[in-house]
Amino acid sequence: MKRISIVVTCLFFLLLCTAVWGGEKGDPDLAIVTGIHWTTASRDEKMAYLFGIGNMLEIEQAMQGKNPSSHIRNNSIVPVLIEGLSGLSISKLRKMLDQWYEKKPDQLKRPVIEVLYTEFALPNARS
Numbered sequence: 001m002k003r004i005s006i007v008v009t010c011l012f013f014l015l016l017c018t019a020v021w022g023g024e025k026g027d028p029d030l031a032i033v034t035g036i037h038w039t040t041a042s043r044d045e046k047m048a049y050l051f052g053i054g055n056m057l058e059i060e061q062a063m064q065g066k067n068p069s070s071h072i073r074n075n076s077i078v079p080v081l082i083e084g085l086s087g088l089s090i091s092k093l094r095k096m097l098d099q100w101y102e103k104k105p106d107q108l109k110r111p112v113i114e115v116l117y118t119e120f121a122l123p124n125a126r127s
Contacts, residue, residue: 046097081117084122
């Protein structure tokens, strides 16, 4: 039952993202959320995006198990994101992203997930 609840939550999140940040004028593809989207989104939209990322990380971690294979550890962003962002609240991450994009307006085309990974998680994860 818990697994079904997680799947339903993720599907809802994807539908929300499609509605909020869906493709440009008739483009049916789901857009990669960039700083352009981030800086124009409402606080609630930003929080929904981050909650969705958090849910996906939890699902991936659960599916990988306690001892993920070396292939997963070496080829997945999940372990780095989980370790590097642990201890940070969703509200704190939102503020960090807001500040990062505000200080780097020339980086607005960078995807939010890339910024989370390279700028926040990777520097805080063990090598």
